[in-house]
Every structure is written in C-alpha cells, then in structure tokens.
Amino acid sequence: MEIKVYGSGCKKCVSLADNAKAAVEDLGVDAEIEKVEDMAEIAQAGIMSTPGLGINGDVKVKGRVPNADEIKELIEAEL
Amino acid sequence: MIKGFADLVVYNWLNFSPETHFGEAVHFFVYDTVKIMLLLSVMIFVISIIRSFFQPERVKKLLSGKKLFVGNTIASFLGVVSPFCSCSTVPIFIGFVESGVPLGVTFSFLITSPIVNEIALVLLYSIFGWQIATLYLVSGVTVGIVGGIVIEYLGLEDYVEEYVYQIEMEEEEIEAMTWEDRIDYAKHQVKDIVGRIWKFVLAGIAIGGLIHGYVPTGALANYAGADNPFAVFVGVLFGIPLYSNAVGTIPIVESLMNKGVAVGTALSFMMATVALSVPQMVILRKVLKPKLIGIFIGIVGVSIIGVGYLFNIVI
Numbered sequence: 001m002e003i004k005v006y007g008s009g010c011k012k013c014v015s016l017a018d019n020a021k022a023a024v025e026d027l028g029v030d031a032e033i034e035k036v037e038d039m040a041e042i043a044q045a046g047i048m049s050t051p052g053l054g055i056n057g058d059v060k061v062k063g064r065v066p067n068a069d070e071i072k073e074l075i076e077a078e079l
Numbered sequence: 080m081i082k083g084f085a086d087l088v089v090y091n092w093l094n095f096s097p098e099t100h101f102g103e104a105v106h107f108f109v110y111d112t113v114k115i116m117l118l119l120s121v122m123i124f125v126i127s128i129i130r131s132f133f134q135p136e137r138v139k140k141l142l143s144g145k146k147l148f149v150g151n152t153i154a155s156f157l158g159v160v161s162p163f164c165s166c167s168t169v170p171i172f173i174g175f176v177e178s179g180v181p182l183g184v185t186f187s188f189l190i191t192s193p194i195v196n197e198i199a200l201v202l203l204y205s206i207f208g209w210q211i212a213t214l215y216l217v218s219g220v221t222v223g224i225v226g227g228i229v230i231e232y233l234g235l236e237d238y239v240e241e242y243v244y245q246i247e248m249e250e251e252e253i254e255a256m257t258w259e260d261r262i263d264y265a266k267h268q269v270k271d272i273v274g275r276i277w278k279f280v281l282a283g284i285a286i287g288g289l290i291h292g293y294v295p296t297g298a299l300a301n302y303a304g305a306d307n308p309f310a311v312f313v314g315v316l317f318g319i320p321l322y323s324n325a326v327g328t329i330p331i332v333e334s335l336m337n338k339g340v341a342v343g344t345a346l347s348f349m350m351a352t353v354a355l356s357v358p359q360m361v362i363l364r365k366v367l368k369p370k371l372i373g374i375f376i377g378i379v380g381v382s383i384i385g386v387g388y389l390f391n392i393v394i
Contacts, residue, residue: 008362010166039365040242043173046249048135050167059249063134063167064264 001031001078006042006052006059013051016065020053023071029079081117085110104292111284111330115202116277119326122201123272127265131256133161135171142188143178147231150184155223158191159200159216168359172366176239177248183231190379191223194354198272202329207336214390215346222350222382229378238371279327287330290338300339305394310344311387315380318351328352343390350383 003020007013017035024031036042045054049063053071060074089095089109095102138161142154168189175185195216204212256264303310318328332345360372367375 008166008169013166039169039173040246043170043177043246043248048139048167048170048174050170064267 001029001075002054002056003031003033003075004036004045004052004054005033006036006045006047006054006062007050008039008042009037010050012065016051016053019066019068020071022068023075026068027072027075029075031075081114082110084113100292102292104288107291107334108284108288111287111333112281114205115280115284115330116273118202118205119198119276119280120269120273122198123269124265126197126201127268128261130160130268131261131264133157135161135167135174138188139171139174139178139180142175142180142184145180145184147181147183147228150181151187151224151227151231154180154184154187154227155191155220158188158223159195159197159220161188161192166362168362169365172363173243173246174248176243177246181231182236182239183227183229185227186230186375187223187227190226190354190375191220193359194222194350194379194383195219196326196353198326199329199349202326206329206333211342211346214342215349218346218386218390219350222379222386226375226378226382230374233374235371235374238368238374240366240368243366276326280330283327284330287334290331290334294334294338296337297339299335303335303340303344305341305343305391308388310341311347311384311391314344314348314387315351315355315384318348319355319357341391342394343387343392346390347383347387350386351380354379354383 003024005013005017005020007016013035017033020033024033036045042050042052045052045059047059047062051065052062053060053066053074055074055078061070066074085106089102089106090097093105095105097103097106138157141157142150145153172185172189175188176182200212200216203215301307303314328349332340332349336342336345355376360376363372363375
C-alpha cells in the first residue's frame with residue numbers, strides 16, 4: 001500500500017504524517033508513507049488546501065488533519 | 080458582566096487598588112483576556128461554519144472564466160470568507176492560474192485574504208463598534224480589488240515561474256459536507272486556532288495593559304495623531320516584523336488609540352502586520368519571480384499607507 005502525505009512542512013502536515021504513521025503501525029499493514037513537499041506535485045494531485053492524504057493514488061483528505069482512527073478506517077477500506 | 084468579574088478578581092481577591100497604575104494595568108489584562116478569549120471562541124466557531132461553504136476548490140470554480148472588475152470584486156470578497164493557511168498559498172495560486180482565473184483576479188483574492196482577517200474584523204466590531212469594523216472591511220476589500228486590477232493591467236504573466244503554466248491539475252471533487260461535518264470542522268478550528276494564537280493574544284493584552292496603565296491619555300496624540308503625516312509610515316514599518324497576528328495586535332491598538340493614536344494609523348499598522356510579512360514573500364517566491372514580488376509589495380504597501388491617510392483625513 002502506498003500512502004502519501006502532501007504538505008510543505010508546516011505543523012499541520014507534520015501532525016498528519018505522525019497520525020498516518022501511528023495508524024499504519026496500529027494496523028500492522030505493509031505500507032510505505034511518502035512525504036510530498038514539492039508544490040507542483042501537490043497542485044498536480046488536485047490539492048489546493050494542505051495538508052492532504054493520498055492512499056494508493058487517490059486523494060482521500062485535504063485541508064485538514066484527520067486523526068489516527070479516521071486514517072485507520074480509510075486504510076481498512078482500501079484493503 | 081465581564082467587567083464585574085474582572086473587578087472582583089483584581090480589586091477584591093487579588094487586592095490591587097484601582098487607584099494605582101499597576102492595579103489598572105492588571106485589571107485591563109484580566110478584563111481583556113476573558114473578553115477576547117470568549118469572543119474569539121464563539122466567533123471562530125460561527126465563522127468556520129460560514130467558511131465551510133467556501134473551500135478553495137469551490138472558490139476556484141466560482142472564479143474561473145470571470146472577467147476583470149467583476150472577477151476582481153468577487154475574488155476580493157471571497158478572499159474574506161475562504162479558509163486557507165499561508166502554507167496553502169502556493170497550491171491555491173497554481174490551482175487558480177491553471178484553471179484560467181486571470182492573474183489580476185487571482186491577486187485580488189491573495190491580497191484581501193490576509194489583509195481582512197475575519198476574526199480581527201469581529202474583534203474590531205466588538206471593541207470599537209461597527210464604523211471602524213466596516214472601514215476595515217471596506218478598505219481591505221478595496222485594496223484587493225485595486226491591487227488585482229493594477230497587476231492585470233501591468234501584464235505580468237511572464238513574471239510567474241514557468242512551471243506553473245505547465246501543471247495540469249487532476250480534476251478534483253468538492254467534498255460534500257453534512258451539517259455534522261461542518262460543526263465538527265468548526266469545533267476543530269476553535270481548538271486549533273485558539274491553541275495556536277493564545278500566546279500572541281496574551282502578549283498583546285499584556286503590552287496593551289502596560290500602555291493602558293502607564294501611558295497618560297493623549298500622550299501619543301502629538302506623535303501618532305491625525306496631524307502627523309509620518310505616523311502612518313512609521314506604523315506600517317513597525318507592523319511588518321510583527322507578522323502573523325492581527326488578533327494579537329488588537330489589544331495593543333485598542334490601548335494606543337485610547338492614548339491618542341489616529342484611527343487610520345492604527346488600521347495601517349494592523350494591515351501591515353498581516354499583509355506584508357517576510358515568510359509570506361518567501362512562500363510566494365516559489366511561484367513568482369522577484370520582480371512581481373517587488374510589485375506586489377509596492378502595490379500593497381502604497382495601498383495600506385493610502386488607507387491610513389484617507390481615514391486620518393476623513394475621521
């Protein structure tokens with residue numbers, strides 16, 4: 001599974017990455033978390049308000065920081 | 080009611096005398112802290128509900144294909160209500176340009192959005208009344224409209240980094256929100272924003288309290304009153320390094336105005352704290368070439384100073 005955290009590195013983006021990491025560890029799934037900081041790539045993914053969360057190429061959340069439980073549900077839906 | 084509470088805490092429980100400068104400063108601090116924190120929480124909640132209807136994706140759709148003037152005006156008003164933090168400035172800029180929103184219309188949005196901070200607007204209303212709040216709103220929106228139109232007329236498309244024009248964005252869906260989602264979002268915003276800015280607000284209130292308690296009334300009228308043509312300039316220069324918190328500057332402005340600082344000077348100072356900041360320029364550098372950043376600073380700076388003079392003359 002491929003998980004992407006989109007954001008330029010502000011505090012919200014860091015907490016989203018932390019929550020995603022916690023969710024992956026809790027579920028014990030095999031997933032790689034990639035941080036996307038390049039603005040062009042962020043925009044290309046269709047994200048106008050950061051941070052954003054992508055799972056397997058789909059943007060699931062943008063403009064807010066979901067907690068670990070919500071991310072777990074999103075990951076489980078993809079399994 | 081809040082004043083009664085502050086009287087009770089400061090004069091009865093803590094036993095400060097209302098006759099002393101220190102007692103007066105502490106009273107200002109307690110009163111303003113309770114008042115501003117309550118107002119902030121309620122207002123952020125209400126405003127976030129309104130904002131949940133104007134996510135950037137929707138704003139982009141509303142603006143694409145809009146002509147000059149009309150487009151600038153709509154963009155400038157949307158800049159007031161649309162939610163975004165400064166780290167989203169670049170993706171928003173790219174998104175607008177990519178979907179064919181004219182550069183000047185994009186700038187109207189980008190200029191007004193930081194200048195007119197809706198939380199600052201509500202606080203201004205509750206502290207100074209509707210006249211000053213309206214002045215702040217109308218002048219901020221006007222600066223955005225005029226700034227955007229000037230940028231459009233200067234034809235500066237070549238000063239946007241080339242890669243911006245090459246990006247093709249994925250067609251995004253606008254997340255449908257239920258009322259439950261909106262209320263959740265608003266609660267979250269209150270926690271997030273108050274959690275982030277309370278330090279600045281307290282620092283602002285403390286400084287305001289000291290000015291309130293120690294500076295005699297009318298002391299600043301000579302230096303920063305409506306008669307001094309340089310005061311607006313100095314206010315803007317002082318405002319730039321104080322970046323990030325229009326809300327934190329309000330208690331300072333409140334006590335300065337009580338001591339004789341003119342309204343226009345205070346407004347320019349507040350606008351400069353948010354609209355002309357170094358971090359914002361560093362972010363914009365990712366999409367704009369230095370010349371366009373220079374023009375942006377020039378237009379916004381001149382407009383803010385103009386607003387200051389206008390209000391000092393009119394009021």
